[in-house]
Amino acid sequence: MPRESSSKNLYDLIWGVRRDTPEWSVGRFEKLHELIGTYNLRGKKILDVCCGMGSKAYAALELGAKVWAHDGSVEGPNLLKQHVESQNAVPENLKGWNRWRYRLSKPDAKNLTLAPGIDITGISNHFGDEKFDVVYMGWALMHVEDPARAATDLQKLTVPGGLIAVSYFNQNSTSQIIRDIREYTLGLPMDEAAEITAKIGKRWGFDKSASLRDLLEDTEGNRTLAALKRLAEEKGYTPEEIEKDLHFEDMQTPYLYNLDDDVVAGYFEESSKIIFRRPGLIRARKL
Ligand SMILES: C[S@@+](CC[C@H](N)C(=O)[O-])C[C@H]1O[C@@H](n2cnc3c(N)ncnc32)[C@H](O)[C@@H]1O
Numbered sequence: 471m472p473r474e475s476s477s478k479n480l481y482d483l484i485w486g487v488r489r490d491t492p493e494w495s496v497g498r499f500e501k502l503h504e505l506i507g508t509y510n511l512r513g514k515k516i517l518d519v520c521c522g523m524g525s526k527a528y529a530a531l532e533l534g535a536k537v538w539a540h541d542g543s544v545e546g547p548n549l550l551k552q553h554v555e556s557q558n559a560v561p562e563n564l565k566g567w568n569r570w571r572y573r574l575s576k577p578d579a580k581n582l583t584l585a586p587g588i589d590i591t592g593i594s595n596h597f598g599d600e601k602f603d604v605v606y607m608g609w610a611l612m613h614v615e616d617p618a619r620a621a622t623d624l625q626k627l628t629v630p631g632g633l634i635a636v637s638y639f640n641q642n643s644t645s646q647i648i649r650d651i652r653e654y655t656l657g658l659p660m661d662e663a664a665e666i667t668a669k670i671g672k673r674w675g676f677d678k679s680a681s682l683r684d685l686l687e688d689t690e691g692n693r694t695l696a697a698l699k700r701l702a703e704e705k706g707y708t709p710e711e712i713e714k715d716l717h718f719e720d721m722q723t724p725y726l727y728n729l730d731d732d733v734v735a736g737y738f739e740e741s742s743k744i745i746f747r748r749p750g751l752i753r754a755r756k757l
Contacts, residue, residue: 480543480660480718480719480722480723480724481522481541481542481543481545481546482543482544482545483660483664484545484673484674484718484719491674491675492558492559492560494523494525494549494553494559495525495528495553495558495559495560495562496525496560496562497525497562498525498526498528498529498559498562499529499532499562499563499564499565500565501525501526501529501608502526502529502530502533503564503565503566504637504751505526505606505608505635505637505751506604506606506633506635506753507635507746507753508633509533509564509566509571509572510571510572511530511533511534511535511604512533512534512535512572512573513534513535513536514535514536514603514604515535515536515538515601515602515603515604516530516535516536516537516538516602516603516604516605516606517537517538517540517597517602517604517605517606517627518530518537518538518539518540518606518607518608519540519590519593519605519606519607519610519620519624520540520541520542520590520607520608520609520610520613520614521539521540521541521546521547521550521608522541522543522546522608522610523546523549523550523553524539524541524546524547524549524550524553525559526606526608527539527550527582528550528553528554528559528577531554531575531577531578531581531582532559532574532575532576532577533572533574533575534573534575535581535604536581536583537581537582537583538582538583538584538585538597538600538602539582539583539584539585540585540586540588540590540593540596541585541586541587541588542587542588542589542590543586543587544586544587546586547584547585547586548584548586550582550584551579551582551584554577554578554579554582555579557576557577559577585597590614590620590623591614591615591616591619593620593623593627594623594626594627597627600627601627601628601629601632602627602628602629602632603628603629603632603633604628604632604633604634604635605624605625605627605628605632605633605634605635606633606634606635606636607620607624607635607636607637608635608636608637609637609638609639610638611636611637611638611727611729611734612638612639612640612644612725612726612727612728612729613723613724613725613726613727614725615724615725617638617727617729617734617737618737621636621734621737621738622737622741624636625738625741625742625754625756628742628756629756630756630757631755631756632755632756633753633754633755633756634738634742634753634754634755634756635751635752635753635754636734636751636752637750637751638729638734638750638751639726639727639728639729639750640728640729640730640731640734640749640750642749642750643749643750644726644728645715647707647711647712647715648715648717648720649728650701650705650707651698651701651712651715651716651720651721652720652721652726654697654698654700654701655694655697655698655721656721656722658693658694658697658721659693659694660722662692662693662694662695663694663718663721663722664718666682666685666692666694666695666698666716667716667717667718667721669685670682670685670713670716672713672716672717672718673718681709681710681713682698682709682710682712682713682716683709683710683713686698686699686702686709694721698712698716731747731749731750731752734752735747735752738752738754741756741757742754742755742756742757743755743757
């Protein structure tokens with residue numbers, strides 16, 4: 471049976487707390503560059519698909535682009551808007567030999583259009599005939615119900631000659647222990663996973679106050695702790711090994727595909743020319 475595709479509730483829960491931490495913006499230029507391979511964005515129309523809290527969208531605004539920021543969550547794009555209005559990103563310079571070419575601007579809310587709370591399955595309807603010079607989707611393709619359809623939609627939303635970039639998990643970055651944690655905990659209450667990951671310091675904005683080993687001492691009435699204890703016993707992991715790879719998002723996101731690079735490349739071959747790829751990342755030019 472298909473699961474609820476939107477991760478609205480999950481990500482609203484992840485980001486709906488402790489909004490004041492400055493970490494959200496750290497490394498934003500480097501992350502943007504790693505994904506799309508350029509800083510040359512002045513005057514370009516950019517669509518950040520599944521933008522999350524939008525650190526890359528913020529960097530694109532600083533680089534002079536007009537940015538549309540989409541996400542299934544409501545909190546993520548809203549936080550981006552608040553950050554743009556208060557201009558509270560940690561100051562950062564562009565790295566690289568040619569940074570002199572790129573003048574940074576103050577991000578301006580006039581150049582930002584938000585599309586919050588929209589499942590990716592409705593993305594092309596939402597944007598209608600609008601087309602973008604750059605469309606990117608960072609670290610999210612593995613979380614959507616139909617990655618092939620998402621890739622097709624990204625290409626439909628790009629102007630001919632425009633740049634499309636996606637990054638995602640694949641078999642090299644989704645370890646066996648992450649898959650095992652997920653198998654044992656998927657479908658268990660979200661608030662339990664939220665509380666456990668907050669206590670061990672693996673949830674956005676929370677400091678560590680306990681170790682998983684301590685928490686596993688008393689699993690009474692907590693299905694998630696009981697499942698993690700069973701996982702340790704049945705698969706022979708130590709609590710420390712599980713704690714290291716225990717992430718709220720991996721446990722609760724409705725989809726966590728182990729995407730194959732050749733399969734993802736195949737999504738782009740018909741309408742675009744692939745210009746760069748490495749495990750977990752593809753850039754293409756729309757034909
Ligand atoms: C791992 S986060 C990546 C956030 C951001 N792109 C980044 O690189 O930091 C995955 C994002 O995908 C969004 N997402 C997952 N499934 C979605 C769906 N079906 N429709 C829309 N957004 C979705 C989540 O809300 C979340 O913001």
